[in-house]
Amino acid sequence: MESSSPATVSADHGPGPTPADLLRRLRARGAGDPVTHVERVPARAGVPAPWPSWAPEELRAAFTRRGVVAPWQHQTQAAALAYDGDHVVVATGTASGKSLAYQLPALATLLADPRATVLYLAPTKALAADQLRAVAALELEGVRPACYDGDTPRAEREWIRRHSRFVLTNPDMLHHGILPGHAQWSGFLRRLAYVVIDECHTYRGVFGSHVAHVLRRLRRQCARFGATPVFVLASATSGDPATAAGRLTGLPVTAVTEDASPRGGVTFALWEPPLLPPDSGAAPPDSSSVPGQAAGDHDDLRQVRRSALRETADLLADTVAEGVRTLAFVRSRKGAEVVAANARRSLDDAVPGLGDRVAAYRGGYLREERRELERALLHGDLLGLASTNALELGVDLVGLDAVLICGYPGTRASLWQQAGRAGRSGQEALAVLVARDDPLDTYLVHHPEAIFGAPVEATVLDPANRYVLAPQLACAAVEAPLTPADLVLFGDGAKEAVDELVAAGALRQRPTGWYWRHRERPEVDLRGEGGAPVCVVESATGRLLGTVDGGSSHFLLHPGAVYLHQGVSYVVDELDLADGCALVHVEEPDWSTHARDVTDLSVVSVRSYVDAGPVGMFLGEVDVTSQVVSYQRRRIATGEVIDTRPLDLPARELRTVAVWFTLSPQSLALAGVQSADVPGALHAAEHAAIGLLPLMATCDRWDIGGLSTAVHADTEAPTVFVYDGHPGGAGFAERAYGTASAWLRATRDAIAECGCETGCPSCVQSPKCGNGNNPLSKPDAIRVLDVVLANLPE
Ligand SMILES: [Zn+2]
Ligand SMILES: [Zn+2]
Numbered sequence: 001m002e003s004s005s006p007a008t009v010s011a012d013h014g015p016g017p018t019p020a021d022l023l024r025r026l027r028a029r030g031a032g033d034p035v036t037h038v039e040r041v042p043a044r045a046g047v048p049a050p051w052p053s054w055a056p057e058e059l060r061a062a063f064t065r066r067g068v069v070a071p072w073q074h075q076t077q078a079a080a081l082a083y084d085g086d087h088v089v090v091a092t093g094t095a096s097g098k099s100l101a102y103q104l105p106a107l108a109t110l111l112a113d114p115r116a117t118v119l120y121l122a123p124t125k126a127l128a129a130d131q132l133r134a135v136a137a138l139e140l141e142g143v144r145p146a147c148y149d150g151d152t153p154r155a156e157r158e159w160i161r162r163h164s165r166f167v168l169t170n171p172d173m174l175h176h177g178i179l180p181g182h183a184q185w186s187g188f189l190r191r192l193a194y195v196v197i198d199e200c201h202t203y204r205g206v207f208g209s210h211v212a213h214v215l216r217r218l219r220r221q222c223a224r225f226g227a228t229p230v231f232v233l234a235s236a237t238s239g240d241p242a243t244a245a246g247r248l249t250g251l252p253v254t255a256v257t258e259d260a261s262p263r264g265g266v267t268f269a270l271w272e273p274p275l276l277p278p279d280s281g282a283a284p285p286d287s288s289s290v291p292g293q294a295a296g297d298h299d300d301l302r303q304v305r306r307s308a309l310r311e312t313a314d315l316l317a318d319t320v321a322e323g324v325r326t327l328a329f330v331r332s333r334k335g336a337e338v339v340a341a342n343a344r345r346s347l348d349d350a351v352p353g354l355g356d357r358v359a360a361y362r363g364g365y366l367r368e369e370r371r372e373l374e375r376a377l378l379h380g381d382l383l384g385l386a387s388t389n390a391l392e393l394g395v396d397l398v399g400l401d402a403v404l405i406c407g408y409p410g411t412r413a414s415l416w417q418q419a420g421r422a423g424r425s426g427q428e429a430l431a432v433l434v435a436r437d438d439p440l441d442t443y444l445v446h447h448p449e450a451i452f453g454a455p456v457e458a459t460v461l462d463p464a465n466r467y468v469l470a471p472q473l474a475c476a477a478v479e480a481p482l483t484p485a486d487l488v489l490f491g492d493g494a495k496e497a498v499d500e501l502v503a504a505g506a507l508r509q510r511p512t513g514w515y516w517r518h519r520e521r522p523e524v525d526l527r528g529e530g531g532a533p534v535c536v537v538e539s540a541t542g543r544l545l546g547t548v549d550g551g552s553s554h555f556l557l558h559p560g561a562v563y564l565h566q567g568v569s570y571v572v573d574e575l576d577l578a579d580g581c582a583l584v585h586v587e588e589p590d591w592s593t594h595a596r597d598v599t600d601l602s603v604v605s606v607r608s609y610v611d612a613g614p615v616g617m618f619l620g621e622v623d624v625t626s627q628v629v630s631y632q633r634r635r636i637a638t639g640e641v642i643d644t645r646p647l648d649l650p651a652r653e654l655r656t657v658a659v660w661f662t663l664s665p666q667s668l669a670l671a672g673v674q675s676a677d678v679p680g681a682l683h684a685a686e687h688a689a690i691g692l693l694p695l696m697a698t699c700d701r702w703d704i705g706g707l708s709t710a711v712h713a714d715t716e717a718p719t720v721f722v723y724d725g726h727p728g729g730a731g732f733a734e735r736a737y738g739t740a741s742a743w744l745r746a747t748r749d750a751i752a753e754c755g756c757e758t759g760c761p762s763c764v765q766s767p768k769c770g771n772g773n774n775p776l777s778k779p780d781a782i783r784v785l786d787v788v789l790a791n792l793p794e
Helices: 019-027 057-065 073-083 098-112 125-136 154-163 171-178 186-190 205-224 241-249 308-321 333-350 367-379 412-419 439-446 466-479 484-490 494-503 550-556 665-670 675-695 732-738 740-753 778-791
Strands: 035-041 088-091 117-121 145-147 166-169 192-197 230-235 254-256 266-271 326-330 358-361 384-387 402-406 429-434 507-510 513-516 534-538 544-548 562-565 568-576 581-586 591-612 615-635 641-646 652-663 704-709 719-724
Touching: 019 035, 019 266, 019 308, 019 429, 035 439, 057 098, 073 088, 073 098, 073 230, 073 254, 088 098, 088 241, 098 117, 098 125, 098 166, 098 192, 098 230, 117 186, 125 145, 125 166, 154 186, 166 171, 171 205, 186 192, 192 205, 205 241, 205 466, 205 484, 230 241, 241 254, 266 439, 308 326, 308 333, 308 358, 308 384, 308 402, 308 429, 326 333, 333 358, 333 384, 333 568, 358 367, 402 412, 439 675, 439 740, 466 484, 466 494, 466 513, 484 494, 494 507, 494 513, 534 568, 544 550, 550 591, 550 652, 562 591, 591 652, 591 704, 615 704, 615 719, 615 732, 615 778, 652 665, 652 732, 652 740, 652 778, 665 675, 665 778, 675 704, 675 719, 675 740, 675 778, 719 732, 732 740, 740 778
Parallel strands: 088 230, 088 254, 117 166, 117 192, 145 166, 192 230, 266 429, 326 384, 326 402, 358 384, 402 429, 534 581
Antiparallel strands: 035 266, 507 513, 534 544, 562 568, 568 581, 591 615, 615 641, 615 652, 652 719, 704 719
């Protein structure tokens, strides 16, 4: 949501140290220099643009009343394209005012044509409600904006269908309510001029693939009524937004990416916690192996880094001691509490009482409590706050002097959103990214261009996923019989999916098309990802906390798992797979849990491949059998492994898409990899490659899996597989295949640039390894990747 700007903290205490001075003092603290890079992000003056001539005076006046003096250039650029009938995606930074880019053409059209209508889609009801407030506040005659979602009272629904000309809803309601009821919506759809898709980067993976087909179903109904609406999309900064938006809508989309809004100056430091000496007595991050397997010798893996949490706590204490108002972002609530507690303790050691100036922010605060926290920080009663991202949802805090980010938050968009809390007008601020023990974090602190250069991650989705396509075609067939033209609209794989539905008795072919044969509609959940979702129920109260998709349930909801829900920690007592529910109780232990699985994989078919001499690169379908066999408990503060406990869960089958590469044994021997070291080399390369894939596509480790082997039965060669963790694939493996050389180059560099000697969690160790990170060979992984990169065309 872009329409409201958060309240700015006013500068009401004396000037503190400059960001450069502050950083100099922070980095002089320890023995070595933990700073790998300092970037000066200069203040940027906004580039205003004149109101477009087609924007009626009434509309300009309404925006001016709401505080928009003049639009920024990217807003008018996108608005002009949309007004001319081009589908457009505006992908610019947080708070750059993306909503004006679609409000301008949409509302100008509504004012000029008293019959026209606009459909606005947001990923959540809350966002749609925010947007409704923004549009309603313009008080434009005859627009009658209204939210239409699951909460809309029945009595109001008919009025909205008949009279609202700006309907705000979400993809789920479009799928479950509006499209199946298209007859009642024919008047609205017939006059539909614009479809606005806000926060479109959230439509990724399997969910995004479903939404892509819901939008095709919408286009199909509009076409039946003679309407061809223009699509205007708003996205966070992302790689190649035009392609992602094109896949989502099935239409050619022009991207506007040049952000012309103003921004304060920030000194941004990348910080890598130092490696601890091997004899420091620190616990190894990974000291036990899966029961039933020989315990590996992990003595050579004992080298670890100082934890990012401790480093962040020290930085927070130091900045607070300097009188600098600082916000620290930590990924988990428990982690935020650890950071605040450690910072408080060291401040009190220095000056008794000073620790009171630091607090942890917990999710779930009441509105008044949040306002009190804002007030305390504003007035300097509070100088340091450690928080999870929950803060982004509730507290209006910008204009801080320093922001500490403990661990890469997963995407550049979130990174900038967090760093964007720093900097008040006219004053420079400091932002520090503290790397965690993770290959991606390691890569980023050594490759600042991946953060400060061109955007790298793209939003991926795969509308051709047959596990999505077939049910969506069934939904479409209920809405109107499918025709040969529809097969083109729904794209690759549509004909095969229709044939399957005919063979399964769901569709009947007649001369006029394919007809749905059943009385009831197919049940299709846009957010379900294969396998029925598992309900999470609090035993004591019977309260339903939420659902977890079937695919992840064994990992996240096994007995003993620590399950986080809206910042509150629960422990799972029982996972009842037959009933599809997990019973949990509130408990906040000092450890986190990490499930481990064993995996088997067979190749079903090859979609595409690159024959590069001794190296082969493949994309295809695979069958994966995996079983969650145990879980580790680890201390949150230190990462120390407490123990590994066995689990008794059934194996699960997954047909999905994988990318894999093979190497000839000769090429490995030539590169100096001894045959005994091949398994460890491939295994290490696989871990790091999975860790780096989020650089290329918005996914996380849990969206992808891997397998490596010195000889695979299907490829008959040393092979590394990386596969999508969702039935039918979600586009991640495909994206990896399409960017293979860049992806594996980054993987190679991350391993080579890690300062450890024999491998650590920052490079080749993985927190979800089913083999207890054994065997692993860091130097040989580099050799493997060098062979691949030397042969693979760019
Ligand atoms: Zn390492
Ligand atoms: Zn592994």
